[in-house]
Amino acid sequence: MTTGTDRFERLFNPRGVVVVGASTHPGKFGFVALHNILANGYEGKVFATNREGAEILGITTLTSLADLPAGEVDLAFVCTPAASNPEVLGELAERGVTAAFIASAGYGEAGEEGRQAQDALVATAVELGMTIVGPNGQGLVSTPASLCAQIVAPFPPSGRIGIVSQSGNLVSSFMNYAVASGVGVSRAISVGNAAMLGVADVLGYLADDPETSVALVYVEGIEDGRDFFDALRYTCERMPVVVVKGGATAGGSRAAASHTGSMATDDRVFDGMCRQAGATRVATIEEAFDTAACFATQPLPAGPKVVVMTTVGGWGVMTADAMAATSLELVGLPADLREGLDGLLPPRWSRNNPIDLAGGETKDTIPAVLDLLADHPAVDSVIVLGVGIQANQGRMERDGPFFPDWGLERIVGFHDRQDRRYAEAAARCSAAAGKPFLVATELAVADPDNAAVEGVRDVGQYCFASSQRAVQSLAHLWAYARWRQRRA
Amino acid sequence: MTTPSGATSRTLSEAESKKFLGAVGLPLLSEHLATDPEAAGQAATAMGFPVVAKLCGEGIAHKTERGLVRLGLGDEEAVRQAASELLAEARDEDGAVSVLVAPMVRGSRELIAGVSRDPQFGFTVMIGIGGVFAEALGDVSLRLLPITRLDAEEMLEDLSSQVLLGPFRGEPAIDRAAVAEVLLALSEVVERHPEVVSVDLNPLIIVDGRPIAVDALVEVE
The missing domain is CATH 3.30.470.20 (ATP-grasp fold, B domain)
Known part of the structure; x- marks a missing residue:
């Protein structure tokens, strides 16, 4: 891990950007990189170089870096062939450019000759006092700067998740989830071959980045284990870190060796190292984003006690089962809370946790139940199930042959408003009580336009695609909260 | 290695x-190193029965696999007997050997x-x-x-x-x-x-x- 935020500032908040090796061919990286920077609202100056000086996307390109105005550009996005890059770095340094993302391939991933070229490139950068990321990386994103300096889509909504990855395409996967859920990203970077800057270095920056509140990490191999551990622990003392590791098994490890040239890691050591550092290790990409989004949008629970509120029984049963395998506790309802609920619900309600409303809710029942749970000290977290059902029926009616007659227009509107209210109530209760309130429904995937799902998204929260996934993420929140409490 | x-x-x-x-x-278990069967028997009597006896030497890492551990020895004679058998099992590559006597824990x-x-x-x-x-x-x-x-x-x-x-x-x-x-x-x-x-x-x-x-x-x- 290296400290010093200045060089990262030039990467993530550059005064200007130059694309070196821009292309007129829309299929080339040199075109895509320029397109993505220009298309996503970056407000700094943008330059590009092209051997013919062609006009590309409205930019009059420079035939030589010597024509780049001095002192106006901090970051270069380099798409030129590996062989010309040492010279490119020299010219950039002369014009005051101090950071470069090297997208070019043909380095460490391409055999012995490439490795030598990579070492030489790093030596040149060190000599010039430049910071280089990559080579063989897909780029970086910085939403506070509206900067999309990468050769892949998407550009995510702005938010609090900082992503660093040894695989560029996994950065895209995470950002696709961000687009779908609305839970956004602060910074994202693919370190490629990590010739100069590695995952540990970026973590050290994210740890102190005011725009980031949770770090999301994908790694395959660790060069310097102690350095990684130190960076991880430093970051975990400041914010949660979600880690997903490729190559955890023998088969995956062989694949990682050919993908990033990573040496196999003893998975039991890696796992213990994560626990020791306070990191949240997850097994899959979905679990990684679920958990990062949960950290980014919910307060940490004060304890393990969870109440599940559901409009119908089956979901509650499955959620109780899912919770049994975690350190979360399906808390027994205290007498005063049960009495409070008796006053709101018909006599057939479950009278236990999960709170099964048994279809007995009227217009204001669900928000009132959520308020009771928010206020009760025996409840650390709440999982809300069964929202969206009414709006789902409403959708069938709206799309059916009888709409808007037979009173359908009025009832469909009512259902949508109600489901939206439930999402808003959950968010309001979470903020007021400082407790996690997680909403889960498969409609998050099945019908993202459902009013409940949309409602959750509109209040800046994350709608879990299943109760099991909500339980899994909440268990991670509690594990991190406990790690912090024990070390306070 | x-x-x-x-x-x-x-x-x-x-x-x-x-x-x-x-x-x-x-x-760690309290124990005694003996170089001959007589001393092993006396050490066992001093610590109380039952005891275990093992052949011990710098070149010996896998005692169980080589049958160099005797468990549940109940009296001095049994210890002497076990010790002399163990010493007879020693190989040149084991280096200097002795018999380790320790209380049997269960x-x-x-x-x-x-x-x-x-x-x-x-x-x-x-x-x-x-x-x-x-x-x-x-x-x-x-x-x-x-x-x-x-x-x-x-x-x-x-x-x-x-x-x-x-x-x-x-x-x-x-x-x-x-x-x-x-x-x-x-x-x-x-x-x-x-x-x-x-x-x-x-x-x-x-x-x-x-x-x-x-x-x-x-x-x-």
């Missing part, structure tokens, strides 16, 4: 290993603990469920050294077989603080002796809830 750092290493004999580890307060639960060097992360400490199914279960937890007491306690929490750590078959729950002390002592060993390559405590037998290291091997550079 070659260590990760490229230097050659050697394994200390069980007696040497225990002497090495006793200095940091690891709960417990239905065993843990394993140890230290090793990981090529990427350096020194690690491990605790796991021991016994004949240890490898098949693979229920272990590791940390990087050095560790804190909290790390040690959390390592025990990591183990899947929590039922085995509670009250079990009429025996009390495992004294988690005592196990944590073992792990902290292993951490201390490495701080004091960076020349250590590995430490293997197998088994740690649980007697009245407390761990006792019945066998110990230390490998140094």
Whole structure:
């Protein structure tokens, strides 16, 4: 891990950007990189170089870096062939450019000759006092700067998740989830071959980045284990870190060796190292984003006690089962809370946790139940199930042959408003009580336009695609909260 | 043998290993080294029966596989007999040998603990469920050294077989603080002796809830 935020500032908040090796061919990286920077609202100056000086996307390109105005550009996005890059770095340094993302391939991933070229490139950068990321990386994103300096889509909504990855395409996967859920990203970077800057270095920056509140990490191999551990622990003392590791098994490890040239890691050591550092290790990409989004949008629970509120029984049963395998506790309802609920619900309600409303809710029942749970000290977290059902029926009616007659227009509107209210109530209760309130429904995937799902998204929260996934993420929140409490 | 750092290493004999580890307060079985059957018998009588007798020497690492452990010896004559048989089993490559006599401890639960060097992360400490199914279960937890007491306690929490750590078959729950002390002592060993390559405590037998290291091997550079 290296400290010093200045060089990262030039990467993530550059005064200007130059694309070196821009292309007129829309299929080339040199075109895509320029397109993505220009298309996503970056407000700094943008330059590009092209051997013919062609006009590309409205930019009059420079035939030589010597024509780049001095002192106006901090970051270069380099798409030129590996062989010309040492010279490119020299010219950039002369014009005051101090950071470069090297997208070019043909380095460490391409055999012995490439490795030598990579070492030489790093030596040149060190000599010039430049910071280089990559080579063989897909780029970086910085939403506070509206900067999309990468050769892949998407550009995510702005938010609090900082992503660093040894695989560029996994950065895209995470950002696709961000687009779908609305839970956004602060910074994202693919370190490629990590010739100069590695995952540990970026973590050290994210740890102190005011725009980031949770770090999301994908790694395959660790060069310097102690350095990684130190960076991880430093970051975990400041914010949660979600880690997903490729190559955890023998088969995956062989694949990682050919993908990033990573040496196999003893998975039991890696796992213990994560626990020791306070990191949240997850097994899959979905679990990684679920958990990062949960950290980014919910307060940490004060304890393990969870109440599940559901409009119908089956979901509650499955959620109780899912919770049994975690350190979360399906808390027994205290007498005063049960009495409070008796006053709101018909006599057939479950009278236990999960709170099964048994279809007995009227217009204001669900928000009132959520308020009771928010206020009760025996409840650390709440999982809300069964929202969206009414709006789902409403959708069938709206799309059916009888709409808007037979009173359908009025009832469909009512259902949508109600489901939206439930999402808003959950968010309001979470903020007021400082407790996690997680909403889960498969409609998050099945019908993202459902009013409940949309409602959750509109209040800046994350709608879990299943109760099991909500339980899994909440268990991670509690594990991190406990790690912090024990070390306070 | 070659260590990760490229230097050659050697394994200390069980007696040497225990002497090495006793200095940091690891709960080791009291024992006596005898060079002849007569002395072995007398040592056993002095510590009380039953006892175990093992052949001990710098070149001997896998006693059980070679049949060099005699358990449950009930009187002085049995100890003398076992000692003379064990001494007769010695091979040239075992180096100087002697017979190690120790009280026989019984417990239905065993843990394993140890230290090793990981090529990427350096020194690690491990605790796991021991016994004949240890490898098949693979229920272990590791940390990087050095560790804190909290790390040690959390390592025990990591183990899947929590039922085995509670009250079990009429025996009390495992004294988690005592196990944590073992792990902290292993951490201390490495701080004091960076020349250590590995430490293997197998088994740690649980007697009245407390761990006792019945066998110990230390490998140094």
